[in-house]
Amino acid sequence: xxxxxxxxxxxxxxxxxxxxxxxxxxxxxxxxxxxxxxxxxxxxxxxxxxxxxxxxxxxxxxxxxxxxxxxxxxxxxxxxxxxxxxxxxxxxxxxxxxxxxxxxxxxxxxxxxxxxxxxxxxxxxxxxxxxxxxxxxxxxxxxxxxxxxxxxxxxxxxxxxxxxxxxxxxxxxxxxxxxxxxxxxxxxxxxxxxxxxxxxxxxxxxxxxxxxxxxxxxxxxxxxxxxxxxxxxxxxxxxxxxxxxxxxxxxxxxxxxxxxxxxxxxxxxxxxxxxxxxxxxxxxxxxxxxxxx
Amino acid sequence: xxxxxxxxxxxxxxxxxxxxxxxxxxxxxxxxxxxxxxxxxxxxxxxxxxxxxxxxxxxxxxxxxxxxxxxxxxxxxxxxxxxxxxxxxxxxxxxxxxxxxxxxxxxxxxxxxxxxxxxxxxxxxxxxxxxxxxxxxxxxxxxxxxxxxxxxxxxxxxxxxxxxxxxxxxxxxxxxxxxxxxxxxxxxxxxxxxxxxxxxxxxxxxxxxxxxxxxxxxxxxxxxxxxxxxxxxxxxxxxxxxxxxxxxxxxxxxxxxxxxxxxxxxxxxxxxxxxxxxxxxxxxxxxxxxxxxxxx
Numbered sequence: 001x002x003x004x005x006x007x008x009x010x011x012x013x014x015x016x017x018x019x020x021x022x023x024x025x026x027x028x029x030x031x032x033x034x035x036x037x038x039x040x041x042x043x044x045x046x047x048x049x050x051x052x053x054x055x056x057x058x059x060x061x062x063x064x065x066x067x068x069x070x071x072x073x074x075x076x077x078x079x080x081x082x083x084x085x086x087x088x089x090x091x092x093x094x095x096x097x098x099x100x101x102x103x104x105x106x107x108x109x110x111x112x113x114x115x116x117x118x119x120x121x122x123x124x125x126x127x128x129x130x131x132x133x134x135x136x137x138x139x140x141x142x143x144x145x146x147x148x149x150x151x152x153x154x155x156x157x158x159x160x161x162x163x164x165x166x167x168x169x170x171x172x173x174x175x176x177x178x179x180x181x182x183x184x185x186x187x188x189x190x191x192x193x194x195x196x197x198x199x200x201x202x203x204x205x206x207x208x209x210x211x212x213x214x215x216x217x218x219x220x221x222x223x224x225x226x227x228x229x230x231x232x233x234x235x236x237x238x239x240x241x242x243x244x245x246x247x248x249x250x251x252x253x254x255x256x257x258x259x260x261x262x263x264x265x266x267x268x269x270x271x272x273x274x275x276x277x278x279x280x281x282x283x284x285x286x287x288x289x290x291x292x293x
Numbered sequence: 294x295x296x297x298x299x300x301x302x303x304x305x306x307x308x309x310x311x312x313x314x315x316x317x318x319x320x321x322x323x324x325x326x327x328x329x330x331x332x333x334x335x336x337x338x339x340x341x342x343x344x345x346x347x348x349x350x351x352x353x354x355x356x357x358x359x360x361x362x363x364x365x366x367x368x369x370x371x372x373x374x375x376x377x378x379x380x381x382x383x384x385x386x387x388x389x390x391x392x393x394x395x396x397x398x399x400x401x402x403x404x405x406x407x408x409x410x411x412x413x414x415x416x417x418x419x420x421x422x423x424x425x426x427x428x429x430x431x432x433x434x435x436x437x438x439x440x441x442x443x444x445x446x447x448x449x450x451x452x453x454x455x456x457x458x459x460x461x462x463x464x465x466x467x468x469x470x471x472x473x474x475x476x477x478x479x480x481x482x483x484x485x486x487x488x489x490x491x492x493x494x495x496x497x498x499x500x501x502x503x504x505x506x507x508x509x510x511x512x513x514x515x516x517x518x519x520x521x522x523x524x525x526x527x528x529x530x531x532x533x534x535x536x537x538x539x540x541x542x543x544x545x546x547x548x549x550x551x552x553x554x555x556x557x558x559x560x561x562x563x564x565x566x567x568x569x570x571x572x573x574x575x576x577x578x579x580x581x582x583x584x585x586x587x588x589x
Contacts, residue, residue, distance in 0.1 A: 029394050036386055037396070040403045043463070044410065046429060047418045059427040102312040109309035113302050121310065128321045130517075130574065132524030134543040135567040137550055138331050138560040139324025142341055162320040169313055194305045223411035225527035226543070230551055241413040245531045257421045264414040275409040279402055286468070287475035 044268070051262035058258050071262035080235050081263065084243040087153045088222060088267070091239060095160040095221040096214050102161075103168030103213070104206070108198045110169070111176035112184075122173070129166035133226050136162065144231055151233040159227045164217045171216070174288040175209035176202065212281035215274060222271065240267045325567075331560035338554040351561035355549075361562065363537055364545040365569065370454065371541065372522040372573075375461045380515055382462065383469025388503075390470075391477045401474075408467035412527040419460045420532060423447055450538045457529055457539050461522070469514050476510025477503075512581040519577060523570050542566045 049065045050058060057066055075081050109115075110122055140159055149155035183205075184197050192200075228239045235243070244263050247256060275282060332351055336344035355361050386404070390397040407415065422429050423446040431443035446456050480503070488498045526543040533539050535548055546566055550559025 026394065029389060029392065030396065032389055033394060033396050033400055036389065036400055037403050039463070040400075040407050040467070043415075043418050043422060044406055046422060047414075050421060102316055105309045105311075106313035109306040113306040113309070114299075115303045115306040118306075125313070125317070128317060130520045130570075131325075132543060132566055132570055134524065134526065134546045135563045135570075136321065136324035136328060137547060137563060138556055139327030140320070141338070141550075142327055143319075143324055159320060161316050165313060165316050165320075194302075194309070198309075219409060223413075225411075225413055225530075226547070229530075230547065241411045241527075244411075244417060245413045245527075257424070257427075260417050261421060264417055268410050268414055271409045271411075272406055275405050276402055279405060282405065283401075283471055283475075286471055 044265075044272075047261045048265050051258060051265050053258065071258050072266065074259065075262055075266060080238075081243060083236050084238045084240050085267070087237060088239040088241075091153050091156045091160065091228075092218050092221040094154075094157045095164055096218045098157065099161060099164040099168045099217050100172075100210060100214055102165050103172045104198075104203070104210070106169045107172035107176045108194070108202070110173045112197075112202075113194065122170075125166045125169055129163065129170065133162065137226075137230065140227070141230070150231060151237050153232070153237055153239070155231045156224070156228055156239065159231060160221045160224060163224075164220055167220065168213050168217050171213045171285055171288055172206075172209065175206070175213070175285075179205060208281060209285075212278060212285035215278055215282055216285050219271060219275075328560045328563050331556050332564045334557045334560075336556040338550065338556045338559075341556055344557070347557065351558045352565070354558055355562045355565055360537065360540070361542075361545055361565070364540045364542045367454065367539055368523060368525070368541045368543075368569075371458060371461070371525065371539075372519055375458045375465075376515060376518050376522055378458070378462050379466045379469045379518060380511065382466050383473055383514070384507075384511070386466065386470045387473035387477055388499075391474060404467040404470055407464050408471075410464070412464065413531050415464050416460060416528055416531040419456070419463070420447055423456060447532060450536075453533060453536065453538050457532060460532070461525070461528060464528075465518060465521075469518065472514040472517075473507065473510055476507050479510075480506050516574075516577050516581065520570060520574060523573060524566075542569065 049063065051071055052065045052067050052069060053062075054066070054068050054070055106125075110118060140162075144150050144155045144159070147155075147158075149158065179202065184192075184201055187197050187201060223241060224239075225241050225245065228242045229245070232238050232242065238246075240263075244260060244267070247260050247263070331341070331344075333346055333348060334344035335347045335351075386400075390400045410418075423431075425431065425443045425445040425448060428443070428446075430446070431440070434440045435443070444452070446452050484502055484506075485498060488502060493501075524543055525541050526547070529536075529539040529541050530544055535544060535552075540548075542562075543566065546559055546562035549555050549562050553559070
């Protein structure tokens with residue numbers, strides 16, 4: 001009792017001191033968070049602001065957008081740019097669908113069936129996904145020519161499988177393992193084939209996993225640059241990243257930054273919208289492979 | 294009976310793997326093999342069917358080319374510095390938004406934006422912001438009185454590597470944050486509470502508990518990011534073309550192959566890239582394993 005009374009005064013003072021320190025720390029954290037937000041978001045905001053300014057206004061650093069959409073109208077009227085948007089969409093969608101089909105089939109074998117070479121197959125797939133694209137460039141060039149696909153968007157669908165298939169296989173394997181085995185036990189006892197188990201039991205449950213994996217594969221394909229630059233030659237067969245990368249002014253002082261920013265905002269806006277809508281799923285997909293792998 | 298069932302399972306497994314094996318044979322194994330093959334020939338890109346075998350001559354030509362070693366140096370400098378900065382910054386941001394502070398949900402969504410933007414677009418945006426005359430960065434620095442006239446960030450040779458690293462850090466730190474955050478969320482709270490109750494100061498808790506326990510997550514993130522950085526092509530290419538100051542090994546190999554049409558030499562350069570990446574991968578994986586072994 002006595003001890004409690006004598007202790008209570010210094011204790012109270014120190015807890016007030018402690019609370020103040022905590023509050024200061026919290027304020028510091030919130031400031032840091034604000035800095036992180038500005039750092040990550042300002043460049044994209046600035047691209048949008050710049051894309052709505054004309055002429056001399058572009059060179060004055062006013063923080064608010066002028067909301068003049070001339071550059072966007074020019075883009076819509078530009079058949080080459082719209083064509084490259086279509087090419088990008090075609091290539092990215094086809095690549096995504098193909099790699100999801102190939103990936104889910106492989107993921108079922110790697111995630112659900114016990115066979116001796118399972119780990120080895122997983123390691124080979126992981127190794128393929130990390131080696132540099134430039135290493136296969138010569139052989140791929142010959143293959144594309146041989147198939148008669150040079151300067152066709154379809155060439156890109158084929159070559160993109162190099163990075164998207166290992167990726168979808170790896171992620172879908174980790175997703176498939178998360179489903180409890182009990183789901184299929186009854187079916188196995190009944191003598192169901194593996195194909196039926198995959199199609200009738202697992203696939204209906206895998207919608208969200210397929211969606212997040214698909215979005216990631218889509219982003220990979222949509223953003224690819226090296227193969228797109230190398231295997232297409234003429235403007236009408238370009239994808240958007242290459243089209244933007246190759247926009248150039250008549251000279252150094254007439255660099256069309258306004259147009260480039262408008263094109264940049266146009267091709268990234270759908271991506272950012274999808275990413276923000278499916279935020280949780282995308283993070284799940286991105287981390288699934290790495291953390292448990 | 295069960296052996297027969299197991300054999301049936303094995304056959305089913307290979308059946309399901311058939312599409313992925315076929316795809317990888319066509320787009321990975323075959324082109325890789327052809328690249329290795331062309332590296333020993335003097336073929337040119339316009340007609341690859343005309344060639345003679347030249348042994349190791351192409352490998353030696355690349356090996357004796359000072360530009361190649363410049364590209365190797367640039368690639369290694371870029372990889373080491375950018376991955377280091379990304380790891381430290383990624384760890385800091387992950388720790389920040391792992392705490393329950395207001396606005397963390399917003400921050401988690403916001404960090405996905407730089408990650409989703411195509412490299413080409415990110416490069417163009419920063420090129421514009423860093424423009425020597427009209428760029429907003431120079432304007433802000435002049436307003437703050439830090440400089441009195443615009444810095445030519447992307448035009449001057451000595452600054453351009455810094456710019457490349459800076460843009461890469463902006464684009465890929467989110468990936469680090471996400472992986473480290475996932476690692477953080479798997480740690481149990483009890484240890485931290487126990488340590489806090491024992492009066493262990495915050496920095497010591499971070500240094501002796503958080504960091505060692507995060508090591509596997511950070512290790513995997515560093516491995517993936519390093520291998521990705523070693524093959525960097527688009528960022529340097531879009532910002533500076535074939536400028537030797539930031540030319541990476543991927544740009545060097547593609548230049549020989551496509552711009553100079555030298556299929557043989559280009560393939561040899563690609564093979565060197567392959568060996569370089571394989572070497573770094575083995576060293577990194579070895580280092581990670583050793584760390585794990587030491588921890589047990």
